Amino acid sequence: MSARDIMTTTVVTVAPGDPLSRVARVMIEASVSAVPVIDPEGRPIGVISEWDLIGQHAPERAAQLDRWLSRLAEGQSLAAEYVRIVEPAARTAAQVMTSPVITVGIDADLAEIGAVLGHRWVKRVFVVDGEKLVGVVSRADLARALMMRAETTPARRPVETMPVPAPAEPAPPGVPAETAVSAAAFRRMVAAHEDAKRAAARREREARETMRKTLVAKLAAERLGEAEWRELVEHARAAAERGEKDFLLVRFPSALCDDGGRMINAPDPNWPTTLRGRAADIYERWRDELKPAGFGLVARILEFPDGYPGDAGIILTWGG
Numbered sequence: 315m316s317a318r319d320i321m322t323t324t325v326v327t328v329a330p331g332d333p334l335s336r337v338a339r340v341m342i343e344a345s346v347s348a349v350p351v352i353d354p355e356g357r358p359i360g361v362i363s364e365w366d367l368i369g370q371h372a373p374e375r376a377a378q379l380d381r382w383l384s385r386l387a388e389g390q391s392l393a394a395e396y397v398r399i400v401e402p403a404a405r406t407a408a409q410v411m412t413s414p415v416i417t418v419g420i421d422a423d424l425a426e427i428g429a430v431l432g433h434r435w436v437k438r439v440f441v442v443d444g445e446k447l448v449g450v451v452s453r454a455d456l457a458r459a460l461m462m463r464a465e466t467t468p469a470r471r472p473v474e475t476m477p478v479p480a481p482a483e484p485a486p487p488g489v490p491a492e493t494a495v496s497a498a499a500f501r502r503m504v505a506a507h508e509d510a511k512r513a514a515a516r517r518e519r520e521a522r523e524t525m526r527k528t529l530v531a532k533l534a535a536e537r538l539g540e541a542e543w544r545e546l547v548e549h550a551r552a553a554a555e556r557g558e559k560d561f562l563l564v565r566f567p568s569a570l571c572d573d574g575g576r577m578i579n580a581p582d583p584n585w586p587t588t589l590r591g592r593a594a595d596i597y598e599r600w601r602d603e604l605k606p607a608g609f610g611l612v613a614r615i616l617e618f619p620d621g622y623p624g625d626a627g628i629i630l631t632w633g634g
Contacts, residue, residue, distance in 0.1 A: 320459040321449030325440075330359065330408035337407055342555055348438070351411045356446040359363075361412030365562060365616075367410065368483045373551045409556065417442045420452070420515045424459055434534050436565075437625075461521035496592045509580055533570050538595035544595070547604075550630050559633025566593050568615060568623040575623040585613050596628055604630065 326344040328337050329352055339400050340349055341364070351360040417434055418427055421441045433452060441449040551563040569587040570577025578585045586597045598610045610631035617624035 315424055315459055316420070316422045317418055317427060317449070317451055320455045321420075321441045321451045322325075322455065323449045325350065325447060325450050327447070328362070329406045330406065332407045333405055333527075334367060334407070336409065338367060341367070348448060350415060350440055351407045352447055358417060358440050358442065360408070360413040360532075361415050362381045362411045362443040363405055366412060368592075391566075403462075415440055420448060424456065427456055428528075431456065440552065457521045458518060460524070462515050487495075518620050527569075533566060533592070534590045536591050538592040538599065542592075543596075543599055560629050560631040563596055563628050563630050564593055565616065565625050565627045566591075568626045571626065575615055575626050578626050579615045581613070594627060600630065608632070 318624075321561045326340050326346060326349055328340055328349050328418070330351055331351065337349065337428055348361055348363040350358045351362060354360050416430060418430055420441055422430075422441075427439060431437075433457055438450050438452040441451060447461075546561075546563055550563070553561040568578065570590055570593060571578065572590065573588045574580075577588050586594075597611065600609065605611070611628065612631060613626060613628050615623045615625075616627045
């Protein structure tokens with residue numbers, strides 16, 4: 315099974331010259347949290363997320379995002395507060411996008427896709443055929459694929475006795491048995507359908523949980539390389555040149571923290587003690603190299619799926 319088998323082929327995109335108002339409209343209409351930026355030849359050259367759109371350094375701005383995007387989707391003019399969010403020097407997709415785009419080839423297998431999602435700590439990866447964008451694979455797509463593969467893998471099963479079927483309900487008087495219907499029979503059909511839906515949802519949750527645990531174990535063992543750290547610092551420098559006051563150094567599952575992200579969410583000043591893997595290394599490099607130079611560092615929970623902490627982020631700050 316490869317990327318071509320599990321990818322979503324209908325991908326909403328924006329052009330480099332599109333204004334941020336159109337980017338926001340596209341995101342809300344498609345119910346997505348990020349869109350790729352493609353050039354005239356269909357090649358992905360960047361990606362814009364909600365964080366790129368509203369700025370990473372103000373949590374109160376994130377809380378207002380839905381209201382702003384709803385106004386845009388309804389054709390209303392931009393609110394004055396939204397205009398203040400979008401810096402005057404950053405009006406087009408090309409000026410706020412993150413580049414380069416994380417991609418995999420159309421024939422990449424599940425192991426390669428999982429490695430990219432895990433190593434780069436992203437929710438989705440875009441699929442290219444040559445250089446042209448042809449689809450996107452999310453964590454959920456990969457989890458479903460792993461679940462399907464597990465279900466189709468032959469396995470030895472213990473000998474089971476066949477259950478004895480329950481006796482059929484007698485047909486109402488005067489109605490031939492082969493054509494009899496009853497509300498009770500219909501209710502059983504509905505119940506069977508609901509049971510199947512619940513079972514499928516349970517299997518998907520289990521597959522996602524297995525994938526999450528595998529990912530967390532992998533991330534906990536990874537370390538931050540010197541070249542990767544220097545690249546992050548250069549990305550932060552580029553953000554400052556765009557007029558931004560902070561930069562998201564790393565995004566990772568809150569389960570990577572040994573307390574599940576509770577200290578970050580509190581917030582507790584001792585949150586750095588809960589970090590593992592590259593996230594811990596990034597904190598130490600900031601403490602030893604950037605903090606003495608006046609840089610700040612904050613950690614936040616970036617999303618709350620089902621009301622629980624989801625991904626967390628560590629953000630480098632230099633603004634007032």
